Amino acid sequence: MTPFSHSLAQSVGSLNETTLISCIHNWLGRATPPPPAGIGDDCAVLPAVQGSPLLTIDPVVYGKHFDDSLPPEQVAAKLLKRNLSDIAAMGGRPHAAVLGLMLSANLSMTWLERFFEGLKVSSLTYKTHIVGGDICSAEGRTFAATLTLYGEASRPVQRLGGQPGDRVAVTGHLGGSLLGKHAAFIPRLTEGQWLAARPEVKAMMDLTDGLAKDLPAMLPPQACARLDTASVPLDEAAGRMAERSGQSPLYHACCDGEDYELLVILDGQADLSPLLEAWSRDFDLPLTLIGKFADASPETDGHLTDAANGNILFPRGGYQHLSGQ
Amino acid sequence: MTPFSHSLAQSVGSLNETTLISCIHNWLGRATPPPPAGIGDDCAVLPAVQGSPLLTIDPVVYGKHFDDSLPPEQVAAKLLKRNLSDIAAMGGRPHAAVLGLMLSANLSMTWLERFFEGLKVSSLTYKTHIVGGDICSAEGRTFAATLTLYGEASRPVQRLGGQPGDRVAVTGHLGGSLLGKHAAFIPRLTEGQWLAARPEVKAMMDLTDGLAKDLPAMLPPQACARLDTASVPLDEAAGRMAERSGQSPLYHACCDGEDYELLVILDGQADLSPLLEAWSRDFDLPLTLIGKFADASPETDGHLTDAANGNILFPRGGYQHLSGQ
Numbered sequence: 001m002t003p004f005s006h007s008l009a010q011s012v013g014s015l016n017e018t019t020l021i022s023c024i025h026n027w028l029g030r031a032t033p034p035p036p037a038g039i040g041d042d043c044a045v046l047p048a049v050q051g052s053p054l055l056t057i058d059p060v061v062y063g064k065h066f067d068d069s070l071p072p073e074q075v076a077a078k079l080l081k082r083n084l085s086d087i088a089a090m091g092g093r094p095h096a097a098v099l100g101l102m103l104s105a106n107l108s109m110t111w112l113e114r115f116f117e118g119l120k121v122s123s124l125t126y127k128t129h130i131v132g133g134d135i136c137s138a139e140g141r142t143f144a145a146t147l148t149l150y151g152e153a154s155r156p157v158q159r160l161g162g163q164p165g166d167r168v169a170v171t172g173h174l175g176g177s178l179l180g181k182h183a184a185f186i187p188r189l190t191e192g193q194w195l196a197a198r199p200e201v202k203a204m205m206d207l208t209d210g211l212a213k214d215l216p217a218m219l220p221p222q223a224c225a226r227l228d229t230a231s232v233p234l235d236e237a238a239g240r241m242a243e244r245s246g247q248s249p250l251y252h253a254c255c256d257g258e259d260y261e262l263l264v265i266l267d268g269q270a271d272l273s274p275l276l277e278a279w280s281r282d283f284d285l286p287l288t289l290i291g292k293f294a295d296a297s298p299e300t301d302g303h304l305t306d307a308a309n310g311n312i313l314f315p316r317g318g319y320q321h322l323s324g325q
Numbered sequence: 326m327t328p329f330s331h332s333l334a335q336s337v338g339s340l341n342e343t344t345l346i347s348c349i350h351n352w353l354g355r356a357t358p359p360p361p362a363g364i365g366d367d368c369a370v371l372p373a374v375q376g377s378p379l380l381t382i383d384p385v386v387y388g389k390h391f392d393d394s395l396p397p398e399q400v401a402a403k404l405l406k407r408n409l410s411d412i413a414a415m416g417g418r419p420h421a422a423v424l425g426l427m428l429s430a431n432l433s434m435t436w437l438e439r440f441f442e443g444l445k446v447s448s449l450t451y452k453t454h455i456v457g458g459d460i461c462s463a464e465g466r467t468f469a470a471t472l473t474l475y476g477e478a479s480r481p482v483q484r485l486g487g488q489p490g491d492r493v494a495v496t497g498h499l500g501g502s503l504l505g506k507h508a509a510f511i512p513r514l515t516e517g518q519w520l521a522a523r524p525e526v527k528a529m530m531d532l533t534d535g536l537a538k539d540l541p542a543m544l545p546p547q548a549c550a551r552l553d554t555a556s557v558p559l560d561e562a563a564g565r566m567a568e569r570s571g572q573s574p575l576y577h578a579c580c581d582g583e584d585y586e587l588l589v590i591l592d593g594q595a596d597l598s599p600l601l602e603a604w605s606r607d608f609d610l611p612l613t614l615i616g617k618f619a620d621a622s623p624e625t626d627g628h629l630t631d632a633a634n635g636n637i638l639f640p641r642g643g644y645q646h647l648s649g650q
Contacts, residue, residue: 035484041484042381042414042415043380045379046377046380049378052370053374054369054370055368055457055473056423057425057458057471058425059425059459059461061427061461061463063464064462086367086368089368090361090366098473102384132382133382134382134471136390138386140465148423148473156361160366
């Protein structure tokens, strides 16, 4: 469904700002509390939290993060879940979000209502209030939504903290997200909180740009990441992408991005059996050991390498945001 | 100065994302702390606050909030200060901000560097760390920056809370902001905190859309706002605007928007002399009584009226965001 309408009467351009905000208020329903905790005051007043406050920001933009093929409800869900995945990667819990909208006058009211229906359902599902926002007009065919998510973590787990000798694990299956998972993924909030409570966990991030780019981002200086390529849990979509592209399924698992699985660095000095057994009891989702951090040579410093032969894997792999490749 | 460059080598399109983020990191300098408190992790980890946490979001967009005539440093300052003004209106203190950028490949690196220089200076001035963000590419000639500001207030003062009989006051001078103040204003943080600590203050907001729209937004049901039109503190720019437009200076003071002064509702039961005297001792900026809230007739319900004759003032006045008028 396209976000834009040829009929002015069915477009946001037919409304004034107060009316549009009133519509949004109605569409969000229970997902927004009364002011000052919700929409309607200069700032949203948030509840005080026990742990460390967390803040993250991510957008969805028409033509970049979605197109006419994605239902508006899923566009909204993707927007919230991209941010939730960042909270998950710190081992945190979400609380509240504010939304910045840029939209052209020809944006369809039907599309926008369905977008907010999706945002309501997703925010109720993930216990995240929508507490405020801003709307501004734009030219052409524009829908850009920027969401800022506020949360907390008892122990915020960072990206950095791993050392040579530490083990690398990943949740779920990787690759081929463009075939559906990029919009239908589940942010690993429960799993992230569970992992943050384990002392064996030294660092985490969520896989948004692919192993080939994200795992090197977790390395300390003078280290490399050795990947046991045979152990990488391939999504069946990685295989389908490989049939189309002529690349290997492993290439897609390492370079596609938008898996939104957790990449976890585990203490190499610890016996990991109790953690892995406890995980299996608590979750159906796999947690797979896929490699380790090691001291690097000048050639392998900062790189993802194949543990079997030491070769650098996909040196320019992973999603490049500015070029969109 | 235009944000866009004809030379690819001098545009952001010549860089990959990692390099651009590294530039931004350098440009911001002391305005961004090391991760996880600053740029570089999945979420920014914020310091715990004593009072109520506050969250607000506002953008600046090329062609809408600024054009080639505004220096890039002032674009950045305006972005931060628009959000600071919302914190000021709740009587709060700012702490940290995240920045979402949408930019086209032809955005000039020189312009962007000067934008971040302005953001650094402003955020150091107002003690606000830039702790994270997101960059995404856009088509055409695009620069859109959305800033989310996190703060706290000991006593968050809301927009609503005034009753018939309460007095209306405003800081500073109003009108003609387009002639300069829209970018050069000072967010009234100190004044907002001072006012929030006074029991006579029942409600506040910042004047962004003009008295004609913002004062009615503070009214309880079945009430109107009576304006002593002669007492409205006119900015000299309101007079200059009136010479151009043929409207009255009062029209510009009520309908121009972007004054970013505080609109304050004071308890009508209280003796206000001690507050006004204490204000005069502490600030050079005027705090002017300009009217009161009163019971409304069905005709005047929810309106701004002229205290002299009861007529409704500028019924469609104030800035309309979607139409840009």
